[in-house]
Amino acid sequence: MSDLLFFFEVTLAGLGSGALLSLTALAFVLIYKATRVINLAVGEMLMLGGYLFFAFAAGFGLPAWAAIPLAIAGGGLVGAVVERGLIRPMLGESPIAVFMVTIGLGSILVGLVELIWGTDPRALPAFMGNTPIFIGEAYVSRKIAIAFAVAAVVIAVFLVLFRYWRGGVALRATATDQAAAYSCGINVPGVFSLAWVIGCGTAAGAGVLLGSIGGISPAMGVFGLSALVVVIVGGLDSVAGALVGGLVIGLIEAWAGTYLGGEFKLVTTFGLLLVALMIRPYGLFGTTEIERL
Amino acid sequence: MAADILLDINNIEVVYNKTVQVLRGLSLSVGRGKIVTLLGSNGAGKSTTLKAVSNLLTLENGAVTAGTIRFDGNDISRLTPHALVRRGLFHVMEGRRIFEDLTVEENLTAATFALSGRGLKPTPFDLVYQYFPRLFERRNGRAGYLSGGEQQMLAIGRALIAQPSLILLDEPSLGLSPVLVEEIFTIIASINRDLGVSMLLVEQNAAVAFAVAHYGYIMETGKIVLDGPTERLVKDEDVREFYLGASGGEGTRSYRDIKHYKRRKRWLS
Ligand SMILES: Nc1ncnc2c1ncn2[C@@H]1O[C@H](COP(=O)(O)OP(=O)(O)OP(=O)(O)O)[C@@H](O)[C@H]1O
Ligand SMILES: [Mg+2]
Numbered sequence: 001m002s003d004l005l006f007f008f009e010v011t012l013a014g015l016g017s018g019a020l021l022s023l024t025a026l027a028f029v030l031i032y033k034a035t036r037v038i039n040l041a042v043g044e045m046l047m048l049g050g051y052l053f054f055a056f057a058a059g060f061g062l063p064a065w066a067a068i069p070l071a072i073a074g075g076g077l078v079g080a081v082v083e084r085g086l087i088r089p090m091l092g093e094s095p096i097a098v099f100m101v102t103i104g105l106g107s108i109l110v111g112l113v114e115l116i117w118g119t120d121p122r123a124l125p126a127f128m129g130n131t132p133i134f135i136g137e138a139y140v141s142r143k144i145a146i147a148f149a150v151a152a153v154v155i156a157v158f159l160v161l162f163r164y165w166r167g168g169v170a171l172r173a174t175a176t177d178q179a180a181a182y183s184c185g186i187n188v189p190g191v192f193s194l195a196w197v198i199g200c201g202t203a204a205g206a207g208v209l210l211g212s213i214g215g216i217s218p219a220m221g222v223f224g225l226s227a228l229v230v231v232i233v234g235g236l237d238s239v240a241g242a243l244v245g246g247l248v249i250g251l252i253e254a255w256a257g258t259y260l261g262g263e264f265k266l267v268t269t270f271g272l273l274l275v276a277l278m279i280r281p282y283g284l285f286g287t288t289e290i291e292r293l
Numbered sequence: 294m295a296a297d298i299l300l301d302i303n304n305i306e307v308v309y310n311k312t313v314q315v316l317r318g319l320s321l322s323v324g325r326g327k328i329v330t331l332l333g334s335n336g337a338g339k340s341t342t343l344k345a346v347s348n349l350l351t352l353e354n355g356a357v358t359a360g361t362i363r364f365d366g367n368d369i370s371r372l373t374p375h376a377l378v379r380r381g382l383f384h385v386m387e388g389r390r391i392f393e394d395l396t397v398e399e400n401l402t403a404a405t406f407a408l409s410g411r412g413l414k415p416t417p418f419d420l421v422y423q424y425f426p427r428l429f430e431r432r433n434g435r436a437g438y439l440s441g442g443e444q445q446m447l448a449i450g451r452a453l454i455a456q457p458s459l460i461l462l463d464e465p466s467l468g469l470s471p472v473l474v475e476e477i478f479t480i481i482a483s484i485n486r487d488l489g490v491s492m493l494l495v496e497q498n499a500a501v502a503f504a505v506a507h508y509g510y511i512m513e514t515g516k517i518v519l520d521g522p523t524e525r526l527v528k529d530e531d532v533r534e535f536y537l538g539a540s541g542g543e544g545t546r547s548y549r550d551i552k553h554y555k556r557r558k559r560w561l562s
Contacts, residue, residue: 092354166402166405166406169395169399169402169403170403170406172392172394172395172399173392173395173399173400173403176392176393176394176395177390177392178352179349179352179386179390180386180390180391180392181392181403182349182352182373182374182375182378183347183349183374183378183383183384183385183386183390184378184403184404184406184407184451184455185375185378185379185404185406185407185408185409185455186375186403186406187373187375187406187409188375189373
């Protein structure tokens, strides 16, 4: 019985980090869908979000309710600048070149953060409280539970906007056929900017959640790698794939980390990636058009 | 320039990838409220002409290297494609190009962006459903599951939502059965009549194009080779032979003449 309870607790924790993975994967998918750019800097945007929150909350002493939106807005602003300054001028270049630019961008962000805040990990000012939450008899860390709930709400809001908001229609139209979107009067470059702003803002928000669970460090961008696995497994352009894939990978990492040992976490993730790529190269939910990289 | 000219293309040259020249000094104009057809064989440069007008050419690495295009009196060369749509110039592209993952209604919603910043009342979707009742039945279904004819109706429906003064129509008859072609062209003619929308109509099917158009241009390898009011073009020997398929006398010709005449009467009455 207690074995089962323990398994249940591990599973809940896995779902918690899975929800964060889903959220981060959603940032990837949003940017990819609209602009066909694989933004490898999403992990670093997430890290930047954590540090921006740290700067506003610890540096300027702002309360969490002000620091969180500021961190998200800061992430969105960086997204806008990057899209206008780096990505749009490369329109029409080979996808690999753009992909490389986002890798470079990631390194620049890490470098900047190290310059300003140093390389040591830091704890974020607590704003979630510590009282554990029990589901039946199973214990869940309060922070993980809150992160799960917030991620779930944000994802739900995204799904609704995607489906019913007029801007969501513009985004999906642009994703399906750029020329046709132009021909309908949709401001396609505007959609690109919007996708980068929302995507990077989302990643920054995920960074705040992740940082308040495990602290922040310049290396926390590796979380983006797991999210990358999620989108490759789930399909680069599939929102459903990001959601399901995030939860699945979160669960598997939690189980592998607990029962096989922490060093197996990433090994299992990437093993899964290989298997998934062999079975369905375009992702479990993706469209059957293989992106050559 | 005459005030009744809506679109004026003057001596343009178009080059793709900075190397392939496709248009070589093409000129044509569309009068306000008129349907003008542009005919020509495969690869003559008809679609290229329309893309030059809607500025979608830049997406395909093409450029207008000489000449001018004026829409409603203004040079269009510096306008983005979406800005042009928002000035009332709508391009219904070759191959329909509907958003297949979106529903029929969402496709129409996408076209409402054409009204941004124009201070117009939103077009009721019912206008589209009046012309194309079949779309109403399918309005919540995925557009990708529509038949080819229904997709063409949706493509034209999107144009209606945009309240344009000029529609560029690229081969609306492509891949449709004769009955459907007739249905769609009847509607094209009535849209022009009811709403006063001008049209530049590119076609392979000269017979149906002549049945609705007021004026026609015929192009070959990047230039206009012949133009005139439709009544005159349909009597032209070359046009009859090469575009209407009447190959010198015999029964075929007279049969086509009769059929053609009937159609014309039905559409234009
Ligand atoms: N994006 C492009 N890049 C290079 N060449 C192109 C491009 N698009 C068209 N062409 C070339 O330009 C010429 C004219 O093409 P266009 O599509 O305008 O012909 P069209 O008259 O519309 O023919 P069709 O009746 O088959 O649609 C063709 O020779 C074609 O190969
Ligand atoms: Mg064509």
